[in-house]
Amino acid sequence: MGVAVARVSTGDGNAPQVSFMNLPSALKPVPKSKNSAAAQLAHHIGRFRWVICTLLLLGVMKNYMDRQVIGVLKTTLQHDLGWNEIDYGNLVFAFQAAYAVGMVLVGRFIDRVGTRLGYALAMAFWSLASIAHGLASSFTGFLVARFALGLGESAVFPASLKAVAEWFPRKERALATGIFNAGSNLGAIATPLIVPWIAVHWGWRSAFFLLGGVGFMWLALWLSIYRPPQEHPSCSPAELEYISSDPVPPQIRASWFKLLAHRQTWAFILAKFITDPIWWFYLFWIPDFLQREHGLALLHIGMPILVIYLISDAGSVAGGWLSSSLIRHGRTVNASRKFAMLICAVCVVPIVFAPKIASMWGVVLVIGLAAAAHQGFSCNLFTLSSDMFPPTVVASVVGIGGMAGAIGGMLIAKLVAGLLQRTHSYAVPFFLAGSAYLIALAVIQALAPRLKPVELEAAEL
Numbered sequence: 175m176g177v178a179v180a181r182v183s184t185g186d187g188n189a190p191q192v193s194f195m196n197l198p199s200a201l202k203p204v205p206k207s208k209n210s211a212a213a214q215l216a217h218h219i220g221r222f223r224w225v226i227c228t229l230l231l232l233g234v235m236k237n238y239m240d241r242q243v244i245g246v247l248k249t250t251l252q253h254d255l256g257w258n259e260i261d262y263g264n265l266v267f268a269f270q271a272a273y274a275v276g277m278v279l280v281g282r283f284i285d286r287v288g289t290r291l292g293y294a295l296a297m298a299f300w301s302l303a304s305i306a307h308g309l310a311s312s313f314t315g316f317l318v319a320r321f322a323l324g325l326g327e328s329a330v331f332p333a334s335l336k337a338v339a340e341w342f343p344r345k346e347r348a349l350a351t352g353i354f355n356a357g358s359n360l361g362a363i364a365t366p367l368i369v370p371w372i373a374v375h376w377g378w379r380s381a382f383f384l385l386g387g388v389g390f391m392w393l394a395l396w397l398s399i400y401r402p403p404q405e406h407p408s409c410s411p412a413e414l415e416y417i418s419s420d421p422v423p424p425q426i427r428a429s430w431f432k433l434l435a436h437r438q439t440w441a442f443i444l445a446k447f448i449t450d451p452i453w454w455f456y457l458f459w460i461p462d463f464l465q466r467e468h469g470l471a472l473l474h475i476g477m478p479i480l481v482i483y484l485i486s487d488a489g490s491v492a493g494g495w496l497s498s499s500l501i502r503h504g505r506t507v508n509a510s511r512k513f514a515m516l517i518c519a520v521c522v523v524p525i526v527f528a529p530k531i532a533s534m535w536g537v538v539l540v541i542g543l544a545a546a547a548h549q550g551f552s553c554n555l556f557t558l559s560s561d562m563f564p565p566t567v568v569a570s571v572v573g574i575g576g577m578a579g580a581i582g583g584m585l586i587a588k589l590v591a592g593l594l595q596r597t598h599s600y601a602v603p604f605f606l607a608g609s610a611y612l613i614a615l616a617v618i619q620a621l622a623p624r625l626k627p628v629e630l631e632a633a634e635l
Contacts, residue, residue: 220413223341230334230354237330238361240304245458246369247378263591266458267584268317269324274580276328281573284332290400293333300326301389308382332569339565343419345501352494352553359487366479436628438562441621443578448614450579451586452607468534478538485542486549493550508625511554519611521547526608529601
């Protein structure tokens with residue numbers, strides 16, 4: 175699309191639809207059958223925005239490796255340091271509490287200082303916190319390190335989504351979000367493959383030291399590559415025009431109270447509160463579930479986790495691709511996002527049977543499908559923030575929603591830990607996982623039936 179000639183229509187009451195009247199022929203939508211013409215168009219526009227997307231993917235991957243180490247080493251740490259289920263639940267609770275506080279503060283901080291500096295400071299902080307785990311010898315030391323890690327890691331999604339809003343037009347944002355969000359699965363794959371080997375050969379402390387150090391390698395890449403598209407020498411004029419093809423919103427700042435006055439904000443907040451805890455449950459307890467229920471040793475847990483998150487990776491990209499594809503083929507943003515989310519919500523339901531499945535690989539496939547559906551649902555949910563809000567407040571909205579999701583994670587940490595300590599059963603957590611997404615989608619439909627963009631006054635705080 176070309177920014178000077180695209181026209182927005184909201185006649186049907188849905189989210190804005192861009193028409194392509196009077197576009198230069200080189201920038202008009204290309205019929206799906208004309209692959210060679212599509213390749214020429216992509217070449218003309220440029221692809222550097224996908225380099226940025228890859229950098230975001232690597233950042234999310236690093237983020238999830240740092241947070242998942244404790245889940246992979248749960249049995250080892252409980253044995254060496256004498257923790258019970260309640261102690262482990264308290265560590266997860268501390269991480270979630272810090273993540274909740276950080277999400278609402280860091281989102282506003284990134285909107286203030288910008289994506290490049292905000293993400294850089296967060297990466298440095300949480301990498302140091304990861305290293306601090308290896309220095310801890312007491313439960314209190316781990317608690318402090320875990321709290322610091324949650325505070326720093328809370329920046330990853332507000333910063334990443336703000337970068338996507340800066341570098342991608344609306345029709346590509348769900349796909350870009352799905353791709354960088356796949357980094358969470360890559361991190362979840364890499365951790366159980368790498369960490370057990372490090373722990374067995376060099377000790378569990380070395381796992382925290384080495385993974386923390388990787389953050390500073392990523393930081394060097396980030397500072398050398400990332401700039402806003404209008405300032406980047408590798409972003410061609412044609413690509414910049416394409417990125418800027420959506421109507422230019424006013425430069426708006428809004429307080430949290432103004433944002434909370436809108437139903438669209440609450441749709442995002444409540445959906446995150448309902449669904450985020452399920453992912454935290456997968457991340458921190460699935461390795462233990464497989465070890466406890468199916469007798470997997472630490473060195474053998476890598477392959478099942480690998481399969482789960484490979485399936486999950488496909489779901490992340492597919493969920494973003496589906497809604498983006500529907501938009502490109504003329505469907506409304508509202509219909510495209512919600513149809514993709516409905517498909518994902520239905521695919522999660524079979525996980526309620528996971529505790530009753532005797533086959534380890536049967537369980538792995540069911541959990542993998544649910545994890546894939548979560549990621550597809552999540553990338554579309556994240557994209558709703560940029561669909562309904564101006565780019566200048568996206569990080570703030572994502573931060574508020576992320577805080578709600580982290581609070582939900584705090585609650586599920588207490589719930590799962592208490593249930594395991596008393597009943598030694600995973601039945602209730604898996605039932606909650608199977609029903610959460612349909613409930614979340616119903617909430618979104620009730621509060622934002624048309625995903626109508628929020629109208630905010632163009633005024634500073």
